[in-house]
Amino acid sequence: MEKRRVVITGMGSVNPLAHNAEDTWAALLRGDLAPSPIGLFDASTYPTTFAAQVKDFDFAARVPSAQKHKHAGRHCQFTLAAAIEAWKQSGLDAYSELDHQRLGVYLGSGEGSIDFENFVSLLIEAWDGRQVDTNLWPDLAFERMELYREVEQESNMVLAHLAAEFDVQGPAFNVLTACAASTQAIGEAVMQIRYGFVDTVITGGAHSMIHPFGVTGFNRLTALSTRNDDIPTSSRPFDMTRDGFVIGEGASILILETHEQAKSRGAKILAEIIGYGASADAFRITDQDPEGDGAATSMRAALADAGVTPEQIDYISAHGTGTKQNDQVETRGVKAVFGEYAPKVPMSSVKSMLGHLIAAAGATELITCVMALRDQILPPTANLHTPDPECDLDNIPNEPRKADVKTCMSNSFGFGGQNNTIILVGGESVVSSL
């Protein structure tokens, strides 16, 4: 069977900087900074009091069928808006020949947020001093906890909403490999198309962990920045003063289809995904492989899959979380793969501005790669004023940069050691190679 080419024809995003893909790109080039004090609950005494939040999002205005999705949780609402934006851009809404049994969905969506108020009040009311009373707790829980608030926490429910919105009948996958999830989803979606299981896929990721227990979990792991006195500049990838990542939320969606279908229906091709790699650190659940070997394995696999050499990569969208460990490990991994060329390949982290969208991060970053290919501009790493000597690559500090960009690599590394890399070329390159 022939390898089919896979292209991107639509993109959409709802994130802390903007509620669509185009405005996101503009905000990144302006150097907007998303972190702000948490408004979703009282985090004033938490070790971390801030996050990168989606604000002023109007679900009903963005999703005409909002009533159909009345049980959609926060990250699912973001997903629907982003998907509608991407779908429209792709022109598939006007493509009558679309085979819905050959339309799939492949997401890296996080779990839905818990029904915090009911959940906690029950834990208090039905507590016998040592454990929950299993006479009282079920009585209260069956009465007060709502079916849909509970079921929508399963991460596959976002698939159900997308399937209903776009009449998806083909294969539907969700993966939750932590911070790597949406890059992994997109990569595996490419494989589903390339090898003929589907022709069109709605892919990307969504997540919101900005809830009382989500922030608690990361605070207990000491993974978050605690720069409560300088919140806007708290996300500082590759900088000496970095002290953890900034938790964000959002959703980003891309429409993938065969090159052949896109061409035959006259769709505008935004980019072509030519390579995907995946690996596992297999090191420790709490730490990355310090030498960056797992990250390097993922990058090498993607390069081999794409059939390009390291020297052909013009830009790397870093995972770049701003934790002490990640940024050093990532730098070592890139050096291991790129060798002498490593200092010459520009690599920035847009998490410096967006925050870390967890499962949605990779898809959002891939969209910025497509924009960089289109406009021949590289987004900067903001808040980078005192580079860590251990992070001595070209991290594009603080200002966007004009560049000749034909091929980009985007990296995502998940908590627990799952690594994913995607390589893509711009729409212009796709057209010129015909």
Add this chain to the structure above:
Amino acid sequence: MLDRRVAITGLGVVTPLGVGMDETWSALRDARGGVTEISLLEPGHFPCKIGGQLLDFSARNFVPKNYRKAVKVMARDIEIAVAAADLAFLDSGLVTRGLEGKGEPTVDSKRLGCNIGAGLICTELNELGTAVNTSVTDGKFDFKTWGTSGMNNLTPLWLLKYLPNMLSCHVTIIHGAEGPSNCITCGDASGHLAVGESALYIRRGAADVVIAGAAESKLNHMGLLRQGKLQRLCTTRNDQPAAAVRPFDADHAGTAIGEGGGLLILEDMEYAKHRGARIYAELVGFGAACDAQAIDVLRPTSGHLGLAVKNAVSSAGITPDDIDAIVTYGTGVPGEDAVEAAAWREALGERASEIPAVSFTGATGTMFAGASGVQLSVAAKCLAEQVIPPTVNFTRPAEGCAMNFAPETRPVKMRHVVTGAYTVGGQSGACVLKVSEN
């Protein structure tokens, strides 16, 4: 492209019927029941008081000595996966760094993948409750106390117990699997989707060996609540647990929560033959689909399993006439059994009522994501043994569920077995397995 073939060379299952495929299989063959009154927690006022429990089970016995400490940060779902992985590798004859006393690893770490499906891991209420109840003022949760001190009552690694990718992550760390690693979270279809995707890793050359399947335990407060609210649980047979769950039977009245999982060793056929591995079966077909009307979770859905099965059969290069047996899901929830049976008819036509079929849910309870991993393992074992175990608690078909189930073990000559699963939320996956030619 894609000319590599995929062999199934190892099975690791953990079910209420036993730890390991041998124990589980002999219980299945003997039609023993594994659903009992719940004792892992006091069932109290929960309307359903029965389940398929793993008693005296701990992952401690399935990890290298230097990894035992890590068991403390494993939710039960993770423990099941870790145990199943140990069993699967041992069964395959491959040596990884995680198997003690077996000598040097025989698998190339960089070529070893891992893909373990998981559900939403339920919060352990008593653990969280202990912490939450330190931060109560006037009967209400006090955020300020929680932020300053309350949260410190949770172990620092608390979050890591509940991340679904930790099933895969612990397994990759223990066994040194550095190839592609994924965690599919599509509810009860996760195992079929994970195994189908993993076969593609091998066929497209990204890995030579993959450990794949799924594991889950919803046998806890939140699981009993959520499945109860979904009206899936049997609440009328608390006094006769072994006879309570009756897939496709005229007296089916809901399911019981079981806990368990199944992981399979998938291996490049040439590699498997070269090392003289025992080959249970060949994985020859995979299909997936979804139901576009599954937002309404109280309406039973098969996740359009019929289309998934059709896709799996055609990707195997065979026709429905070539299918010799069906390993169904069969939750025992009346509406679900009916839509599942309809899906098999949609895919296989009138023969769907004649092809020998089996569901083991009556003996184990519904193991959710874990069930799909066990279904695949059972399908492989059926082919290897040329035997189909009984469908426990099936006596006469429910309306719309006319399929060929039997209460006793049947020898059946089989070349191709199909298995499929579906989930609340509307996804489905199906795999076709073929008898091993050597």
